[in-house]
Amino acid sequence: MSNISEAEKRKLFRERRQKKFSNGGATSRLNKITGQADSQLNTESPLDNPKNEFVLPTERKVETTSSHDDIHNEKSVSESENTPQVELLKQLASMQKEGSDSTPDLFSLLSSMQQNGVPNANGFSEIPSDIPMAPLVDPAMLNYHNYLVSKLKAWTILLKWIVLVPFLYLVTRGEDFDHSSILGPLSNVTDSTNFFMVFTAFEIVATSIYYQRLQNIERNNKVNTLDNNSKIVKMVSIVPEGILPIKNIKGKVVTLLQYWDVLAMFISDICLVLIVIGIFQKF
Amino acid sequence: MDLDLEVDPNLHSLITSTTHKWIFVGGKGGVGKTTSSSSISIQMALNQPEKQFLLISTDPAHNLSDAFGEKFGKDARKVTGMNNLSCMEIDPAAALKDMNDMAVSQGQGANQGGLNDLLQGGALADLTGSIPGIDEALSFMEVMKHIKNQEQGEGETFDTVIFDTAPTGHTLRFLQLPTTLSKLLEKFGEITGKLGPMLNSFMGSGNVDISGKLNELKANVETIRQQFTDPDLTTFVCVCISEFLSLYETERLIQELISYDMDVNSIIVNQLLFADDDKEHNCKRCQARWKMQKKYLDQIGELYEDFHVVKMPLCAGEIRGLPNLKKFSHFLDKEYNPATDGSVIYELEDKN
Numbered sequence: 059m060s061n062i063s064e065a066e067k068r069k070l071f072r073e074r075r076q077k078k079f080s081n082g083g084a085t086s087r088l089n090k091i092t093g094q095a096d097s098q099l100n101t102e103s104p105l106d107n108p109k110n111e112f113v114l115p116t117e118r119k120v121e122t123t124s125s126h127d128d129i130h131n132e133k134s135v136s137e138s139e140n141t142p143q144v145e146l147l148k149q150l151a152s153m154q155k156e157g158s159d160s161t162p163d164l165f166s167l168l169s170s171m172q173q174n175g176v177p178n179a180n181g182f183s184e185i186p187s188d189i190p191m192a193p194l195v196d197p198a199m200l201n202y203h204n205y206l207v208s209k210l211k212a213w214t215i216l217l218k219w220i221v222l223v224p225f226l227y228l229v230t231r232g233e234d235f236d237h238s239s240i241l242g243p244l245s246n247v248t249d250s251t252n253f254f255m256v257f258t259a260f261e262i263v264a265t266s267i268y269y270q271r272l273q274n275i276e277r278n279n280k281v282n283t284l285d286n287n288s289k290i291v292k293m294v295s296i297v298p299e300g301i302l303p304i305k306n307i308k309g310k311v312v313t314l315l316q317y318w319d320v321l322a323m324f325i326s327d328i329c330l331v332l333i334v335i336g337i338f339q340k341f
Numbered sequence: 342m343d344l345d346l347e348v349d350p351n352l353h354s355l356i357t358s359t360t361h362k363w364i365f366v367g368g369k370g371g372v373g374k375t376t377s378s379s380s381i382s383i384q385m386a387l388n389q390p391e392k393q394f395l396l397i398s399t400d401p402a403h404n405l406s407d408a409f410g411e412k413f414g415k416d417a418r419k420v421t422g423m424n425n426l427s428c429m430e431i432d433p434a435a436a437l438k439d440m441n442d443m444a445v446s447q448g449q450g451a452n453q454g455g456l457n458d459l460l461q462g463g464a465l466a467d468l469t470g471s472i473p474g475i476d477e478a479l480s481f482m483e484v485m486k487h488i489k490n491q492e493q494g495e496g497e498t499f500d501t502v503i504f505d506t507a508p509t510g511h512t513l514r515f516l517q518l519p520t521t522l523s524k525l526l527e528k529f530g531e532i533t534g535k536l537g538p539m540l541n542s543f544m545g546s547g548n549v550d551i552s553g554k555l556n557e558l559k560a561n562v563e564t565i566r567q568q569f570t571d572p573d574l575t576t577f578v579c580v581c582i583s584e585f586l587s588l589y590e591t592e593r594l595i596q597e598l599i600s601y602d603m604d605v606n607s608i609i610v611n612q613l614l615f616a617d618d619d620k621e622h623n624c625k626r627c628q629a630r631w632k633m634q635k636k637y638l639d640q641i642g643e644l645y646e647d648f649h650v651v652k653m654p655l656c657a658g659e660i661r662g663l664p665n666l667k668k669f670s671h672f673l674d675k676e677y678n679p680a681t682d683g684s685v686i687y688e689l690e691d692k693n
Contacts, residue, residue, distance in 0.1 A: 062346075064354060065573070071348060071606060072572060074647045076599070084596050087644060092593055094640065095585040104593075104600045 080113050082106055203281040207272065214268045218327070221260065226331060230338040252265070257331065261324055269320075284312050348649055350467075351676045352578070352607055355649075356384045359392075360573045363484075366581035369590045373653075375404040376660050377580045378505035380670030383663070386426035387500060388674070395499040396428045399480035399515060400507035403430040403578040410662040417497060418589070422663050427499070431480050439458075461667040481518045485561050488568075509594050516601055519566035526559040572604035579608045583634035588641065607649040609673070610641060613654055618679035654675060658689040665689045 062070075079087070084103035090097050228248040247256055276282060284291050294311045304310065355361065379618070382396040395417055398405045405428050406413050409420055417427040430448040446545035490496045506512040568574045577598050591608065593628050598605045616631035617624050641650055653669075660669045668685060 067346060068572065068606070069355070070346060075606070078647070079596065079599055084599075087587070087592055088596075089645070091585070091640065092588050095589075097585065097589070099589055103596050105596050182571065287509050 087212055103266065170289065191282075194200055199279060200281060200286055202286065203275065203279040203283070206275050206279070207283055210268065210271050214264065214271075217259075219330075220266050222327075224332065226259075226334050230335055261327060265320055265323060268323075282312075284315055288312075288315060343625065345476055348647060349676075350383070351651055352381065352609075352649055352673045353675070354606060355576065355578070355672050356388050358380065359389070361576060362503060362568060363574070363575040364503045365512070365577045366504065366507055366580060367512040367577065367594065369582075369587050370508040372580050372582045372587055373609075374400075374508075374580045375408050376665055376666070376669065377489060377507050377578065377609045377611065377653075377673075378503055379405070379408045379666050380673050382426055382428075382503045383580065383666055383670045384612055384674050385503070386423055387667075389500075390425055392425060392500040393498065394426045394501050394503065395444075396426065396503045396505060397480070397483060398428075398505040398510070400505060402507075403504060405430055406668065408661055417499075420663065421687045427497075435469070454663070478518070480515055480636075481565075484565060488564060489559065498551075515596070516569065516598070516603065519562055519569055520601065522558070522562045523566050526555060526562060530559065567688050570602040575604060576607070577603055577605040579605060579610060581610055581638040582612045583641070585637065588637055606652065608645055609651045609653055610638065611653045612655040613638070614684070615651050615679035616671055617678075619683055654679070654682075654686050656686040656687070656689050658687075659693055660689060 060193075078084075084105040085101055086101055088101040092101055123162060127340060225248065229250050272283070291308065291312060294308050355364070364381065366374055368374055370453060378396060382394055385392075386394045396405065403413075409428065411421055413428040413430050415429060417429045418490040420426045420428055427642060489497065489656050490498055493671070506515070579591050579594055583663075594653045613634055614631040616626050616627045619627075638652070651673055653672055656669065658665070660666060667688065672682070
């Protein structure tokens, strides 16, 4: 044993240590430490989890839209592969990803710049005009979500008018019916003097049910309809916080758009009601 | 080959090492990094009097001057009472002020008007000083400077440089810099290769050779990267206390260092009470804390059986000033024995 030199000894110990940290050993060591103290601290080891390969927003976009435009994809991929600037930024961002949880620095700044586009020669970021911004949700999921929302809207309009058309008929032609008949108890509802009150109450109930259903769909699909579909919200998202003297401008715009949606449905219903009443009055 | 080798519970092999050029001392905040790095430096300097050692503090909140009880600055200065140990504290503000002043003096000759006026107010220093990561960058520049000095035989040269590092996060970023810069410069090389003529025309005729500068920088960075990943040249000493969070952070630090291919084989466990052997000062609180410390010491023993785990005592007084540091540092070379060395912890001279 004494024949072993100090350098050989060091090498042997180094190999032993490396062995203990390899093949999942690193994570199990962290688990052991946190397990004894009943701690919730992170036990993912930098040795067991290879560093995430950073993907540029443009490339991510290419992957997600693959089913739509394969030719365009190949072009974009080959462009990004051949551009050293893009490679450099990719490298910078991956280095930042490898970094720890300390304060943001130049790397994070560069990385965040990439969220909005690749910096040009002047140092300003450019959003490629021919490609839309990278969607935050899977496009297939977004399409499915939009389909469900459209279906809900169509059913709401249909059911509303299944109720509204007979109601309007009764309001305009109520005197043609015998009030002692089955419609007798509804005479108050179909009374033309109560029309606006009944119509408004019906609209409120119908719109509330619609919104409740919409929220259920959004929750199930984990998709915010306005965030992903509204061009106004997308444009407002680009405005950096602090430039305008209004805090959380995006949130305020989303609320405003939701109110506008309700108001638009109400206005369109009133317009259609007026048309239908006109038709019933004429014939 | 399964040899029954035991690792010494001290840093004797490191202290007497003639190959190590860079020794990093790091760990969680408040565990005694400065005391440990000072102790290692002192022991190395005492054991190898023919060699020159430099202790650099890369922590933005410097403690070296307080530990030794004398003022150190941005330039290496010998510790009073030791002729082969120097200390320096990297001061980003001072270094940036120097850079600013240099820019001003150059600007005066070139009549730059508005820009010069702006720099007079220290704008460059203010601007760059506020960039996160600047401390690590300046520490790295210091390393490059020392390598250059050694290669060219210019200025003061040191055989071993010991780093008293900032808490873990900063240190990891600093240690990542060579790899990061190496990759970055490689990519820059590709870009300058393609845009070289254009860049040169921007910089004016023959004023700056960008490619040459980049290649020089790349070579320096590559040298540092190679040296940092050579276990015979560089090692990292982890400092911790026998508590859960400190142990957890030490393990993460070690794993990060291994992922950077850096050698780490020593752990200093500070502030141990050894209450069982101290019958005279064995209060209820000490017993309770020692019980807790023992629990984590057992775990450390299990987890780090192939590491040099050095158990250091909690002293009655502050470990400040060269005489106290010398006494304390002795236990890095020859492990502390609570039964026979217990009296030393009450013998430290009061600096206040």
